[in-house]
Amino acid sequence: MDGCWVRPWVGSLCHYGDESQSLIEQYLSHYPHYQEPNQTELPQVELQLRSISRRIHHNPYLIETRIARAELLIKLRFPELAVSDAHKALLLTCRATQDTWPGRSCYDLYILKRETSLLLGQALFLARCFVECLDLLLGISQQNYVLYGPKKEDYDTLTKSTRRALRLERQHHWQDNSFREAEKEYQDELLSKGEIKLVPYPWIPDLLFRRTMSTIEDAKSELQRLSNGRVTIEETQLRERLQHGGQLTLDQDAYGLFAMADIAAGSKLFVDRTVICANSGSSRCPACCADLTGNRSTFWASEELFCDAACAGRLNAVCQLGALYQWSGYYQRTHSRLSQPPKDEDQALFFRVLAAVHKHTRDHSSGHPLESWPINRLTAGYHSGATRAWSYTDDVCAPLEVLEKLGGDIFEDSLSEGWVLETISNRIATNARGLESNEDQIAAINPLYSFFNHSCRPNVAALDDEMNGTSSVRIVARKDIARGSELFISYLSNEELRTSYENRKQLLSAWTGGDCQCMRCAHRRERPDSNAACVQEEPECDDSNKAIANDSEEEEEAVMTNSEDSDDESDETSMEF
Numbered sequence: 194m195d196g197c198w199v200r201p202w203v204g205s206l207c208h209y210g211d212e213s214q215s216l217i218e219q220y221l222s223h224y225p226h227y228q229e230p231n232q233t234e235l236p237q238v239e240l241q242l243r244s245i246s247r248r249i250h251h252n253p254y255l256i257e258t259r260i261a262r263a264e265l266l267i268k269l270r271f272p273e274l275a276v277s278d279a280h281k282a283l284l285l286t287c288r289a290t291q292d293t294w295p296g297r298s299c300y301d302l303y304i305l306k307r308e309t310s311l312l313l314g315q316a317l318f319l320a321r322c323f324v325e326c327l328d329l330l331l332g333i334s335q336q337n338y339v340l341y342g343p344k345k346e347d348y349d350t351l352t353k354s355t356r357r358a359l360r361l362e363r364q365h366h367w368q369d370n371s372f373r374e375a376e377k378e379y380q381d382e383l384l385s386k387g388e389i390k391l392v393p394y395p396w397i398p399d400l401l402f403r404r405t406m407s408t409i410e411d412a413k414s415e416l417q418r419l420s421n422g423r424v425t426i427e428e429t430q431l432r433e434r435l436q437h438g439g440q441l442t443l444d445q446d447a448y449g450l451f452a453m454a455d456i457a458a459g460s461k462l463f464v465d466r467t468v469i470c471a472n473s474g475s476s477r478c479p480a481c482c483a484d485l486t487g488n489r490s491t492f493w494a495s496e497e498l499f500c501d502a503a504c505a506g507r508l509n510a511v512c513q514l515g516a517l518y519q520w521s522g523y524y525q526r527t528h529s530r531l532s533q534p535p536k537d538e539d540q541a542l543f544f545r546v547l548a549a550v551h552k553h554t555r556d557h558s559s560g561h562p563l564e565s566w567p568i569n570r571l572t573a574g575y576h577s578g579a580t581r582a583w584s585y586t587d588d589v590c591a592p593l594e595v596l597e598k599l600g601g602d603i604f605e606d607s608l609s610e611g612w613v614l615e616t617i618s619n620r621i622a623t624n625a626r627g628l629e630s631n632e633d634q635i636a637a638i639n640p641l642y643s644f645f646n647h648s649c650r651p652n653v654a655a656l657d658d659e660m661n662g663t664s665s666v667r668i669v670a671r672k673d674i675a676r677g678s679e680l681f682i683s684y685l686s687n688e689e690l691r692t693s694y695e696n697r698k699q700l701l702s703a704w705t706g707g708d709c710q711c712m713r714c715a716h717r718r719e720r721p722d723s724n725a726a727c728v729q730e731e732p733e734c735d736d737s738n739k740a741i742a743n744d745s746e747e748e749e750e751a752v753m754t755n756s757e758d759s760d761d762e763s764d765e766t767s768m769e770f
């Protein structure tokens with residue numbers, strides 16, 4: 194965070210213009226030091242942030258500087274990062290109280306703990322984590338230290354505002370029908386998550402924001418080798434449209450896959466191996482995602498089952514993660530509700546990627562975590578307006594606990610910095626492949642496949658390839674493809690592709706944050722009237738794959754038979770090599 198401020202500043206606070214939003218704004222107006230800086234004040238605040246970050250870098254265990262930075266991050270409207278600093282400050286006070294640090298009186302620590310807890314509550318309130326904020330405040334009110342003293346009024350105001358915001362949120366969900374038919378459990382889940390906007394943090398240096406040329410060259414040669422010189426990586430043809438639609442910052446890279454030769458419908462182009470995966474069941478190798486049920490010989494390494502020693506070696510750090518499922522440690526003693534195994538495959542995948550990055554940075558001490566494999570291959574994927582469900586438990590406490598378990602120093606290591614963890618999480622969300630197998634939900638990283646862009650009229654299909662024992666993804670041409678054309682998969686299922694433009698736009702918003710920039714959707718935007726009955730008028734897309742939920746083997750046949758649809762003319766222009 195102590196680098197130059199390289200891109201325009203945008204906070205990650207979500208603005209809805211709804212009632213709970215005005216409640217948030219009203220709350221903030223009570224605190225002049227949280228007043229959002231205007232453009233003239235911004236350079237000064239930026240300087241302050243850099244100077245505090247440098248002090249944290251020199252002494253990462255100082256509670257006061259963490260508090261100061263959390264306050265500044267609230268002012269700059271990055272509540273998720275303020276939560277991260279306030280959480281670390283609270284951990285330090287708790288640990289200091291237990292160890293009775295030399296030179297610190299108990300009274301000092303008592304004051305700091307009170308201040309830090311309030312700050313954490315405020316940041317959670319801003320990130321719309323109302324349930325977690327109330328939990329925290331209730332937990333604190335059971336301890337005597339908040340019942341008296343100058344901050345009591347602040348605690349009361351925050352508690353009142355949070356209760357009101359939660360009530361409004363509940364009402365809102367009933368009104369917009371998201372609660373109508375939902376099970377109680379789902380309602381609680383919806384209410385328990387906050388939300389943040391995906392933004393490129395302004396201090397991320399270009400070197401970490403864009404992928405380096407050598408990373409792209411490595412991916413390119415791997416792809417050319419796997420596809421026998423038929424596929425390569427170049428800047429995507431969507432780039433201009435993405436920039437025009439405000440979905441790409443000027444300095445962001447955006448690549449795609451291109452045909453280097455004419456390709457006949459039905460040809461297999463390449464197979465991309467899964468490198469890290471996580472699944473809701475327990476029958477798959479964490480490295481290559483091979484199905485381990487049946488008679489295959491397997492290999493145990495530190496409580497994790499791999500298909501063989503090579504896979505265990507490749508994902509060495511993950512071996513230590515077996516222990517994660519036992520979740521002992523600091524939080525088990527203090528906050529029992531945080532002592533859970535990973536909730537789902539997405540969270541488990543995040544932990545495994547963290548383990549791989551942790552190992553990489555430990556082994557190559559010179560590099561930054563965002564430069565390490567496999568994160569360095571994945572696009573940052575920031576889209577104007579895209580938001581992500583976010584919680585204190587899943588996005589701050591759990592990953593930090595994982596890193597401590599792996600032997601990291603969560604105060605000192607750059608991997609534990611809030612903005613670094615958020616950036617990694619964002620990259621996984623944009624690039625992970627999701628699939629279903631025998632009712633198991635699987636989330637996987639396939640570093641070549643993740644270069645594919647989406648089209649609502651895709652020209653290639655991505656099929657789950659279990660043939661050689663691993664869960665790789667096999668790329669097959671759905672139609673004749675001319676040399677130089679960009680290759681597009683579909684991030685939607687066959688059924689979803691057949692739905693209306695509006696529905697597709699909504700389904701795709703998690704990736705695009707706005708308009709889908711494929712030709713089919715661009716055409717629909719240009720001629721909205723001619724396409725009123727767009728479901729009928731849009732070309733048939735019976736045989737597409739689902740990028741994130743993968744195709745089954747049965748669909749493969751459909752891909753081949755439908756690949757010569759008359760309306761399947763290539764949807765993007767081709768380029769020359």
Ligand SMILES: C[S@@+](CC[C@H](N)C(=O)[O-])C[C@H]1O[C@@H](n2cnc3c(N)ncnc32)[C@H](O)[C@@H]1O
Pocket residue numbers: 429431435440446447448449571572574575576623624643644645646647648703704705708709710711
């Ligand atoms: C898995 S990545 C695709 C590869 C990426 N272009 C790269 O440079 O690595 C997914 C991201 O690409 C962009 N993208 C892909 N297809 C798109 C489309 N049809 N419309 C808008 N954005 C798209 C979005 O930013 C999305 O989050």
